[in-house]
Amino acid sequence: MxxxxxxxxxxxxxxxxxxxxxxxxxxxxxRAAAIRIVRDSHAADDVAQEAFVAAFxxxxxxxxxxxxxxxxxxxxxxxxxxxxKNDRRRRSIGGDLNARTPAAAPPSxxxxxxxxxxxxxxxxxxxxxxxxxxxxxxxxxxxxxxGRPVGTxxxxxxxxxxxxxxxxxxxxxxxxRIQRS
Amino acid sequence: xxxxxxxxxxxxxxxxxxxxxxxxxxxxxxDVAVVRRPQRRWLRAAGGLALAASLLIAAAIWLTPxxxxxxxxxxxxxxxxxxxxxxxxxxxxRKWPLEGTVRQEVSENNVPVDAWYWNGEDRRPRSYERFGxxxxxxxxxxxxxxxxxxxLLFVSKGLPKDYVExxxxxxxxxxxxxxxxxxxxxxxxxxxxxxxxRGLKFARGERIEEYWFDxxxxxxxxxxxxxxxxxxxKTEFQLRFAYDEQVPAAVAAYRPPQAKHxxxxxxxxxxxxxxxxxxxxLAQRMLSEAKGETVSxxxxxxxxxxxxxxxxxxxxxxxWVVPLDLDQYRPLSVKDFIRVRVSMAEGDHALEAWxxxxxxxxxxxxxxxxxxxxxxxxxxxxxxxxxSIDLEFVDVVEERTYWIAxxxxxxxxxxxxxxxxxxxxxxxxxxxxxxxxxxxxxFLRPVTMHELLSELTRLQNDDLRGRGPIIIDETxxxxxxxxxPSKYSTWEQYRxxxxxxxxLVATDSxxxxxxxxxxxxREWYEKxxxxxxxxxxxxxxxxxxxxxx
Numbered sequence: 143m144x145x146x147x148x149x150x151x152x153x154x155x156x157x158x159x160x161x162x163x164x165x166x167x168x169x170x171x172x173r174a175a176a177i178r179i180v181r182d183s184h185a186a187d188d189v190a191q192e193a194f195v196a197a198f199x200x201x202x203x204x205x206x207x208x209x210x211x212x213x214x215x216x217x218x219x220x221x222x223x224x225x226x227k228n229d230r231r232r233r234s235i236g237g238d239l240n241a242r243t244p245a246a247a248p249p250s251x252x253x254x255x256x257x258x259x260x261x262x263x264x265x266x267x268x269x270x271x272x273x274x275x276x277x278x279x280x281x282x283x284x285x286x287x288x289g290r291p292v293g294t295x296x297x298x299x300x301x302x303x304x305x306x307x308x309x310x311x312x313x314x315x316x317x318x319r320i321q322r323s
Numbered sequence: 324x325x326x327x328x329x330x331x332x333x334x335x336x337x338x339x340x341x342x343x344x345x346x347x348x349x350x351x352x353x354d355v356a357v358v359r360r361p362q363r364r365w366l367r368a369a370g371g372l373a374l375a376a377s378l379l380i381a382a383a384i385w386l387t388p389x390x391x392x393x394x395x396x397x398x399x400x401x402x403x404x405x406x407x408x409x410x411x412x413x414x415x416x417r418k419w420p421l422e423g424t425v426r427q428e429v430s431e432n433n434v435p436v437d438a439w440y441w442n443g444e445d446r447r448p449r450s451y452e453r454f455g456x457x458x459x460x461x462x463x464x465x466x467x468x469x470x471x472x473x474x475l476l477f478v479s480k481g482l483p484k485d486y487v488e489x490x491x492x493x494x495x496x497x498x499x500x501x502x503x504x505x506x507x508x509x510x511x512x513x514x515x516x517x518x519x520x521r522g523l524k525f526a527r528g529e530r531i532e533e534y535w536f537d538x539x540x541x542x543x544x545x546x547x548x549x550x551x552x553x554x555x556x557k558t559e560f561q562l563r564f565a566y567d568e569q570v571p572a573a574v575a576a577y578r579p580p581q582a583k584h585x586x587x588x589x590x591x592x593x594x595x596x597x598x599x600x601x602x603x604x605l606a607q608r609m610l611s612e613a614k615g616e617t618v619s620x621x622x623x624x625x626x627x628x629x630x631x632x633x634x635x636x637x638x639x640x641x642x643w644v645v646p647l648d649l650d651q652y653r654p655l656s657v658k659d660f661i662r663v664r665v666s667m668a669e670g671d672h673a674l675e676a677w678x679x680x681x682x683x684x685x686x687x688x689x690x691x692x693x694x695x696x697x698x699x700x701x702x703x704x705x706x707x708x709x710x711s712i713d714l715e716f717v718d719v720v721e722e723r724t725y726w727i728a729x730x731x732x733x734x735x736x737x738x739x740x741x742x743x744x745x746x747x748x749x750x751x752x753x754x755x756x757x758x759x760x761x762x763x764x765x766f767l768r769p770v771t772m773h774e775l776l777s778e779l780t781r782l783q784n785d786d787l788r789g790r791g792p793i794i795i796d797e798t799x800x801x802x803x804x805x806x807x808p809s810k811y812s813t814w815e816q817y818r819x820x821x822x823x824x825x826x827l828v829a830t831d832s833x834x835x836x837x838x839x840x841x842x843x844x845r846e847w848y849e850k851x852x853x854x855x856x857x858x859x860x861x862x863x864x865x866x867x868x869x870x871x872x
Contacts, residue, residue, distance in 0.1 A: 158355060159352070161351075161352065161355055162348050162351075162352050165347070165348045165351045165352070166348050169343060169347055169348065169351075170338060170341040170342065170343070173341050173343055174337075174341050177341070181815070183343075184767065184768060187343050187347065190343070190347075191347070191350055191351055191354065194351045194354075194355075195351060195354045195355060198355050253337055253340050256333055256334070256337050257337065260334075260337075271334065274334075275331070275334035275335050275337065275338045276334075276337070276338035276341055277338070278338070303330060303331070306330055306334075307330050310330065
């Protein structure tokens with residue numbers, strides 16, 4: 143499986159169809175980053191789509207090609223924030239008249255909670271979690287995609303899971319305390 | 324299952340929930356294909372696609388018989404560093420076109436055209452277009468148009484990528500015209516300025532357009548548009564194209580001067596502020612000019628038009644302002660008045676309760692604002708507005724067809740599984756959400772049963788004939804409580820408080836317009852929800868708009 147760096151080199155050499163591989167690798171991770179901000183699955187699709195196209199346009203400016211995923215997610219977040227701002231403005235413009243046009247469905251609250259925590263992971267850990275659990279890649283495949291040794295990927299996955307577990311446990315205890323009080 | 328297994332299961336589940344549309348990769352790659360085509364630079368450079376130049380290029384896409392010739396033309400354009408357009412027109416274009424009578428005055432005379440398209444710093448598309456008294460400059464997303472004859476500056480903001488979309492839509496229009504049978508003829512090759520040029524003539528109704536290309540480079544060289552009238556054909560546009568000329572320093576440095584009047588449009592943030600300021604002024608005018616009146620019609624003084632305007636209360640909450648105007652391009656017709664200004668609310672003046680004679684639908688209101696005290700009955704202000712154009716409405720009671728919606732009691736599917744009967748229109752591998760034909764989703768968001776039935780009623784009565792079915796919801800399906808703005812300041816608050824998602828029943832609302840959609844609608848409702856419509860005749864009050872006797 144070609145690494146992200148290799149795919150980017152192909153794309154920049156004119157084999158633009160190879161970009162589809164990057165899109166399929168990171169589409170769910172991109173959607174996750176967008177949905178956490180815009181809270182609307184349709185809007186998240188649009189944001190993710192725009193972000194991939196924007197990333198394609200400026201791909202040649204990416205200095206560290208091994209950090210494509212982190213760079214892409216930065217674009218997603220900025221675009222999502224803009225989309226959210228525009229959406230709020232549109233609603234405030236509409237006022238009473240648009241009261242009957244709600245946005246699309248939000249993700250479930252459980253999903254959002256977990257997404258919040260995934261988004262708080264360091265970039266590299268978030269990417270390996272996304273590739274493993276959102277895209278269904280094996281550790282070997284993640285190692286090939288990211289160009290890192292298998293052992294490093296295993297450690298990053300392990301650390302990420304530990305962090306997520308700890309955060310979820312803390313959150314659970316917090317809820318329990320609130321309910322008791 | 325230990326805690327980590329549970330976490331892994333949740334992450335896998337999250338991954339499944341994050342799955343997007345199956346064609347997501349294709350959609351992105353379709354957009355990427357547009358970006359990577361060589362015409363990109365030209366398209367971005369040709370920010371002034373409002374100009375006839377855009378028509379010429381768009382037409383070239385369609386008219387050029389060989390795709391390879393088109394590719395050559397595009398490749399040549401891609402290499403061009405600048406495009407310079409000169410000539411004249413009898414129809415100077417204005418982005419803000421409706422200030423006073425100026426447009427009418429100048430339209431009788433030909434005005435010179437001088438336009439430049441190039442890329443600025445950071446490859447930002449820039450353009451300068453001068454049509455007689457109108458000078459329009461674009462710098463990336465910013466647009467500024469100065470109209471020297473009325474000392475007016477129009478400021479607008481958009482997205483540079485919109486140019487591509489606008490370009491695509493122009494091509495789509497031309498393609499549609501071709502399907503409708505508009506004629507295109509290849510003209511005889513000839514020599515001009517030492518070049519061999521070949522032409523194409525395109526006739527549509529009374530309009531004839533001629534496009535000329537350099538036979539060697541395939542670059543566009545000139546464009547002319549004539550209109551056939553009762554007398555001699557009148558030329559409306561005559562343009563010539565030149566490439567790679569040095570953009571004059573004065574053109575590149577041009578900035579519109581300070582103007583007496585400033586208007587805002589597009590995505591510019593100030594659009595809303597401008598409208599609110601106007602509403603505030605109307606409140607003062609109502610107190611000073613229309614003392615004691617419950618309802619008054621206040622003409623636009625300058626005259627002023629707005630790209631964003633909507634019904635709203637004055638800041639002192641004393642009056643409602645109803646703009647008798649649609650946007651800066653179009654006045655408000657009777658049809659739009661009923662659809663947009665009057666029948667927004669449900670109840671006794673909902674859309675289905677209106678009937679307007681066909682010949683009255685297009686009558687336009689003079690641009691003005693209707694201002695009325697906040698508790699004025701709708702009948703009073705609607706009558707007042709109609710009276711201003713010599714119309715009135717009268718109520719008649721007659722038999723109407725009602726559809727009584729019943730539910731067979733089945734458990735509804737999760738809304739994500741219920742899609743409109745006809746998929747979104749796909750062009751170039753991308754779903755064209757917003758383009759509609761019967762049965763296609765057009766709300767572009769999930770909907771409740773109440774919304775579905777309300778929209779079905781509205782679409783069935785959108786022609787204002789007052790003869791479509793009136794739908795009564797007797798499904799017994801739960802309905803979301805009303806959004807009370809005094810309790811919830813945002814839609815999100817309301818949505819969370821009432822758990823709005825539990826009321827959603829479908830991913831989108833299908834476009835069931837006109838009688839021809841009725842069979843499809845009935846079939847879809849029954850199949851997806853177990854909802855059927857029992858037809859009944861009942862008496863109903865119809866508000867009939869007619870000329871005043």
